[in-house]
Amino acid sequence: MNLSIVKLSPDYEFAPFDCNDKDLNEFLLTDAKPYQDQLLSTSYILEDNNSLVGFFCVSNDRLCQEDTNKWRKIKECVPYPKRRNSYPALRIGRLAIDHKYQGAGYGKKILDYIKIYFLENSPAGCRFLLVDAYLQSVGFYDKNGFDELPTDKPSNKTKLMYYDLHDIRKLMRFKRFF
């Protein structure tokens, strides 16, 4: 593997990309640049030996009490004097791996990268990662340390999941990711 993560730029030239999901393909190839131009999300491309393997996009967000009926799970992450009704978060808007590369560990590499990069480089406080995971990818996020947050109005397409960035600090003492 010769991995690199490249921030999308206006002149980035996409190679063909197909993750078997029309909406995600279209987002990358058609919408990612305009979204970025409007400062609504920022996309990053995962390349291996200069081939387009996958991508993700992120936006600033917050996790608040109204998002879930199990706020206790979140409350207990933070020591008592610092408890609030909302916490700063980063939302993973989209994440996909080209079908040729799925099942080879690239998705996990992307999540490891997001956890470490935004923990170490975020210029502002950011406690949680959030994702509205497609139902068929809940197992993927679960294996990568994300937990479900139940809501009173569950969607039939996605589940809200979160990762506490405090957890990655402990892991970083033992592992090298890239």
Ligand SMILES: CC(C)(COP(=O)(O)OP(=O)(O)OC[C@H]1O[C@@H](n2cnc3c(N)ncnc32)[C@H](O)[C@@H]1OP(=O)(O)O)[C@@H](O)C(=O)NCCC(=O)NCCS
């Ligand atoms: C979901 C997706 C991003 C996973 O990426 P990937 O590179 O194929 O996954 P990885 O090879 O890194 O898998 C990491 C672990 O998660 C598991 N996993 C991967 N996809 C899974 C799924 N859909 N359900 C359950 N477990 C899954 C793998 O078995 C692996 O487990 P292991 O560490 O015990 O071996 C990718 O398959 C994809 O792009 N799918 C289509 C688009 C999509 O659904 N995106 C998610 C939008 S929320």
